[in-house]
Amino acid sequence: MSPQKPGLHPRNRHHGRYDLAALCQANPELAQFLTLTPAGQQSVDFANPLAVKALNKALLAHFYGVASWDIPPGFLCPPVPGRADYIHHLADLLGETTGSIPTAASVLDVGVGANCIYPLIGVREYGWRFTGSETSDTALASAQAIVNGNPGLSRAIRLRRQKDPAAILNGIIHKNEQYDATLCNPPFHDSAEAAREGSERKRRNLGQSKHDALNFGGQQEELWCEGGEVAFISKMIAESPAFGRQVMWFSTLVSRGENLPPLYRALTEAGAVKVVKKEMAQGQKQSRFIAWTFMDDDRRRRFMARRRQG
Numbered sequence: 001m002s003p004q005k006p007g008l009h010p011r012n013r014h015h016g017r018y019d020l021a022a023l024c025q026a027n028p029e030l031a032q033f034l035t036l037t038p039a040g041q042q043s044v045d046f047a048n049p050l051a052v053k054a055l056n057k058a059l060l061a062h063f064y065g066v067a068s069w070d071i072p073p074g075f076l077c078p079p080v081p082g083r084a085d086y087i088h089h090l091a092d093l094l095g096e097t098t099g100s101i102p103t104a105a106s107v108l109d110v111g112v113g114a115n116c117i118y119p120l121i122g123v124r125e126y127g128w129r130f131t132g133s134e135t136s137d138t139a140l141a142s143a144q145a146i147v148n149g150n151p152g153l154s155r156a157i158r159l160r161r162q163k164d165p166a167a168i169l170n171g172i173i174h175k176n177e178q179y180d181a182t183l184c185n186p187p188f189h190d191s192a193e194a195a196r197e198g199s200e201r202k203r204r205n206l207g208q209s210k211h212d213a214l215n216f217g218g219q220q221e222e223l224w225c226e227g228g229e230v231a232f233i234s235k236m237i238a239e240s241p242a243f244g245r246q247v248m249w250f251s252t253l254v255s256r257g258e259n260l261p262p263l264y265r266a267l268t269e270a271g272a273v274k275v276v277k278k279e280m281a282q283g284q285k286q287s288r289f290i291a292w293t294f295m296d297d298d299r300r301r302r303f304m305a306r307r308r309q310g
């Protein structure tokens with residue numbers, strides 16, 4: 001059985017142990033990957049990437065009604081509970097303005113990935129609409145296949161190719177479009193070498209074989225960009241004032257706490273009116289996202305009121 005997961009958001013559906021019987025029913029492929037812990041409890045073989053993917057399929061089917069989900073070999077297999085946490089905390093942030101979580105929010109996911117994970121959770125948990133941007137053609141095709149493979153999703157999720165790999169929001173947010181929020185899990189390493197080392201470390205910790213890591217550790221391009229996450233997020237911050245009237249909250253994960261000071265400086269330079277940080281924890285793993293806005297409280301209230309009127 002999986003360990004308890006302290007620190008997850010109260011609305012996160014993944015508190016406590018996995019109900020493996022229910023998950024095997026949701027995805028029968030999972031049954032072949034069940035093992036026994038030394039204490040004699042049933043668990044999933046987390047060292048086997050195929051098992052982790054089967055667990056993800058089961059979680060998405062059981063909790064989020066996503067019956068058809070797959071990713072190409074080599075692409076990120078996202079830990080669902082942690083990704084769900086970002087969505088729930090973002091929902092709280094959107095709810096602060098009016099006192100209730102909006103059910104008709106429109107959200108931009110920068111770097112939607114092959115797995116399309118944030119839109120899937122956001123649509124099913126809150127009924128939000130998503131635009132997902134992506135530079136990788138393979139990732140985009142995979143995300144589109146997920147959207148097409150599940151009834152109702154094509155009305156809620158649209159995907160856009162970012163043609164300029166040096167741009168983040170530019171070219172994606174069109175004139176006259178409005179978003180309640182943007183979210184992002186940025187490429188965090190600063191070189192292909194660092195991304196390889198990171199995948200290698202993860203592989204060793206999980207006891208995976210080299211072959212497994214190559215197939216499932218995450219594509220190097222997904223995981224790194226010149227200058228790492230500080231450069232990526234700084235670029236996003238620099239582009240954001242131009243969309244300050246169209247987007248209520250910009251947000252992004254920041255994988256390392258020590259990267260926050262230069263990002264706060266960039267936000268001050270950009271003229272952000274308010275900056276918030278949400279700490280998140282899944283087991284031993286700490287993470288956080290930052291969010292910023294160019295609208296004061298009153299403008300945010302009016303923005304939401306106008307959007308709710310249609």
Ligand SMILES: C[S@@+](CC[C@H](N)C(=O)[O-])C[C@H]1O[C@@H](n2cnc3c(N)ncnc32)[C@H](O)[C@@H]1O
Pocket residue numbers: 076078083110111112113114115116117118133134135136139162164165166167168185186187188221222223225
């Ligand atoms: C760390 S992955 C996150 C994937 C997925 N959202 C998740 O959380 O598992 C980062 C993604 O951003 C994409 N990406 C990199 N630069 C981008 C850009 N300028 N605009 C949009 N997507 C970008 C990568 O191709 C990759 O799929």
